[in-house]
Amino acid sequence: CYSTSLSRCSPCKTSLSSILTQCRHNDSETRYLIHWRGEHKEKYSGSFRHWEFLSSLSATIADSSGMCASVVFNHLNDRAMFTNAFTYNPRRNGQQLPASVSLCQVEMYNQALQYVNFTTDSSGTNSSRICNEITSENILSATARCSLIHATFLVLADGTSYPELVERSLLSRIIEDTMQEYGAKATTKTWRVRRHEFSFEDDDNNPRFGKESTRSVTKERGVLPHIEPILTQFGGKVDLKDPDCDIYLFEGLSDNEEGIDYLKVSSRHSLFKILCRKLTQGASHSAMAPKTRRMRTNTPLCSISAYLLCNIARIQKHQTILDPFAGSAATLLAASLISPTVRVVGIEIATDEFLPRDDVRMDFTARGVTEPVSLLEGNVMDRKTRDNAREVIGEDASFDVIITDPPYGRREAMSGGGVSVAALNDLIDVIGYDRKRGMPILRPDGGQLVAFLPCPKECEIQDLLPSEERLAAAGLQLQKKREQRLNNAISRWVLSFSSI
Numbered sequence: 001c002y003s004t005s006l007s008r009c010s011p012c013k014t015s016l017s018s019i020l021t022q023c024r025h026n027d028s029e030t031r032y033l034i035h036w037r038g039e040h041k042e043k044y045s046g047s048f049r050h051w052e053f054l055s056s057l058s059a060t061i062a063d064s065s066g067m068c069a070s071v072v073f074n075h076l077n078d079r080a081m082f083t084n085a086f087t088y089n090p091r092r093n094g095q096q097l098p099a100s101v102s103l104c105q106v107e108m109y110n111q112a113l114q115y116v117n118f119t120t121d122s123s124g125t126n127s128s129r130i131c132n133e134i135t136s137e138n139i140l141s142a143t144a145r146c147s148l149i150h151a152t153f154l155v156l157a158d159g160t161s162y163p164e165l166v167e168r169s170l171l172s173r174i175i176e177d178t179m180q181e182y183g184a185k186a187t188t189k190t191w192r193v194r195r196h197e198f199s200f201e202d203d204d205n206n207p208r209f210g211k212e213s214t215r216s217v218t219k220e221r222g223v224l225p226h227i228e229p230i231l232t233q234f235g236g237k238v239d240l241k242d243p244d245c246d247i248y249l250f251e252g253l254s255d256n257e258e259g260i261d262y263l264k265v266s267s268r269h270s271l272f273k274i275l276c277r278k279l280t281q282g283a284s285h286s287a288m289a290p291k292t293r294r295m296r297t298n299t300p301l302c303s304i305s306a307y308l309l310c311n312i313a314r315i316q317k318h319q320t321i322l323d324p325f326a327g328s329a330a331t332l333l334a335a336s337l338i339s340p341t342v343r344v345v346g347i348e349i350a351t352d353e354f355l356p357r358d359d360v361r362m363d364f365t366a367r368g369v370t371e372p373v374s375l376l377e378g379n380v381m382d383r384k385t386r387d388n389a390r391e392v393i394g395e396d397a398s399f400d401v402i403i404t405d406p407p408y409g410r411r412e413a414m415s416g417g418g419v420s421v422a423a424l425n426d427l428i429d430v431i432g433y434d435r436k437r438g439m440p441i442l443r444p445d446g447g448q449l450v451a452f453l454p455c456p457k458e459c460e461i462q463d464l465l466p467s468e469e470r471l472a473a474a475g476l477q478l479q480k481k482r483e484q485r486l487n488n489a490i491s492r493w494v495l496s497f498s499s500i
Helices: 002-007 016-022 046-065 069-079 103-111 125-133 136-143 162-171 173-188 217-231 303-312 330-338 357-365 383-393 422-436 468-474
Strands: 032-036 080-084 113-118 149-159 191-198 245-252 272-281 320-323 343-348 374-377 401-404 448-456 476-485 490-499
Touching (some): 032 046, 046 069, 046 303, 046 476, 069 125, 136 149, 162 173, 162 217, 162 272, 191 217, 217 245, 303 330, 303 401, 303 448, 320 330, 330 343, 330 357, 330 401, 383 422, 401 422, 422 448, 448 476
Parallel strands (some): 191 245, 320 343, 401 448
Antiparallel strands (some): 032 113, 080 113, 149 272, 245 272, 448 490, 476 490
8 A cells, every 4th residue: 555655646856866965964963762661650660761771772882892881871871862852831822731631641742752862072082982882783772672662763854844854854864874774785675654643632534543542544644645755765665564674754742932732633734743764672571571471479570670670780791690589580581581691690588389490490491591590599698698699600709780679568567667678778788798708799899789679658768778888888889769659658769789
């Protein structure tokens, strides 16, 4: 149907090469567009999006360049710019929201698609090296391990009208680079177009199309003649199932200075338009969802949270990873799926009677990843257990990363109410103890500890954090913390520590 629609268009009379020789688009800076996964629940994952992506990109760059992931992260964190692709302010000009739309939905709408680019800085050797490593290949690799990204795109052009979109696309270097990437096979590469519209109200002409569904095949076909000069440059055949090149057109509401009321579903010519090429999708974390696991526990860690902890820890190839409260080993499974060359070890106090370790191992092998080096039965507070964990990865070795979701819940509640934080504090104490005795369980000078910390609504997180004295004794420094709301009664915070 797509090739049929294009055949009815007038042929493009201007070749891409002739246009490119006449002019170049002023903006030579590569831009990417991230389509974030929706919130599981309000304030559950949205605040972690940038943190997870930049951490993943830092690990990817560190793997490809040999640079320190922490140094790369600090650089990217200072220079990354995330900008909403669609921005709508319902309060401007006294506009009224439909009864079915809340301000929270408006906020989620505005943040669903975001441009990301990085300011350049030529000062300093590391800065220049890191800038050179922000490539589409590394962006692709980072996206593929992120649990909170639906897909990442390379922006071809954007604009308020189709003629403007076509002009900017043809003058951009991105299409030319794409064709050069394919080389002599460019004319044989397949492609397809997908159009998604973001709006709040349903379209009477397409009852299934609206805020609950962003794609209309009818409207998609109708757009093709307007962007035909771009599509003819690809030359190959259309493949609707598995194309070599996926072209996406996003159109959405955009607040502007003229005060046009974009809240009402308008014609496709008045929506803001972004044309881009899909690089890749985010991680398929659902492949390790609790319901798919052979080893299931009463309080499993969801796949999103497991991936989140691993990415924030910036795990890299060939690293050694320990979960001292492993349970069913969700964090270790996520780590192995993200980076198959890592070596993982779990410590769990529960016996095989309650937590069959063979079932845990089968969860790894069934997904095509190497099973844990060891799943030790014991208590991480016991020195011999920790020494055993170190021995299985190598004599006198320390773990590069410790990732864990310490046990907590009403059964661990303190006598005065609330939720126990003793497990995390005890873990930090033994990290300090092992470091002092010259047998560190966590690698000094760069090791990473990432953990959850529960916080009931009646408590302040500052009152629950490990004390400065405790952290100093363990040689740890708190780098970053962020809240994840579980329900109205309790949140848990992700804490990221670095060994110094």
